[in-house]
Amino acid sequence: MRQIKNIKDKKRLLEFLNSYVSDNKKQLFDKIIKYRTRHLTVVLEDIYQPHNASAVLRSCDCFGIQDVHIIENENTYEVNPDVALGSSKWLDLIKYNSKKNNTLDAFNTLRDKGYRIVATTPHKNDQTLDELDISTKTALVFGTELRGLSDIALDNADAYVKIPMYGFTESFNISVSAAIILHHLSEKLRKSDTDWKLTEDEIIDIKLNWAKTVVKKSDLLVETFNQRYNK
């Protein structure tokens, strides 16, 4: 199927698909898209327990983080439907699994898009969540449960952030630490002057995906649309 690139044509396709979407759902999409952001993004490196990765996806959806970058050097990631509660279908999951070093591939791809790479781990040069500057686009990298982030991820990060802890226990489960970090930074971002919102073009692309998710046989409808209007 030919990819529609022109924003006017995309808008027409969205209008066409939307005629099959209930008013309730359309209102929900309109409400939720306003809070979505790509200013913050999440990177998961080799998460091996699906329920942990799924819980992170759920937090991303709840706090409006649209993109999740999944690095698969060793572990192939499958969504656990019980834990993700369907949240993965509303997110853009971008996988990195075809290169010799997928961590570097992900970091380079994100840097090209203007992201600063922030490893979420205690480190000699770390900052607290409060101290971390998120005025530029920020990719938050989370590591495996057992070994934390790889040396390659640690060596190639631009900054390190940690959750301040005051007790005997000095670590959190990854789903808990991701939730704390995403809650804190997304609230901080929304209160700031930073322009964190999606562009009109991004909004249409995401709404198209959401409409395709809820409309039955949307592939056929898109094809019909293309044949009719978009030769």
Add this chain to the structure above:
Amino acid sequence: MRQIKNIKDKKRLLEFLNSYVSDNKKQLFDKIIKYRTRHLTVVLEDIYQPHNASAVLRSCDCFGIQDVHIIENENTYEVNPDVALGSSKWLDLIKYNSKKNNTLDAFNTLRDKGYRIVATTPHKNDQTLDELDISTKTALVFGTELRGLSDIALDNADAYVKIPMYGFTESFNISVSAAIILHHLSEKLRKSDTDWKLTEDEIIDIKLNWAKTVVKKSDLLVETFNQRYNK
């Protein structure tokens, strides 16, 4: 064994037990006790999955919340050692399981100690974490995974707090929501002018418990101490 009530005697007992505690541990205790608070406290109502309750204990320890009140109307709570990572031994766990209605018993006990009861759940009169006033002592009540808080808990709470959410998914696992709430409110408390610290008396009691936890056969030592100095 007779309970020592006099602060001077308690100090002498602590000094005696501390002679069996390593310098490293004593320094750790001194560091951690400074961050402990009873200004915020946690109440768990009928949590039936031990790994969830244990994850909440871990968050309490990490964020310096000393007391956890455990209401057992239906479920008997056991600590899951894998998830709690030993955090329960550094906390004061107070159980309510002997009355006809243990939820009311816990709420009344806490109100007598000056606590405001805050149910952590979306509600028609709820506030966000930012809006919640924590200048007075605050007990945060968390409910079961399946049904949320009981009607009795909801009807008898003084206030309701929720985590702002912006996505399709509208709920969190209890261990995740407790971690977000405790992180947010404990940071807010530490930055405020509120006097959240423990009293000297409380510090000695807690340090005595910690010393008893790490010193072998501490019961015998306490008895020896009582016989020698405290007839």
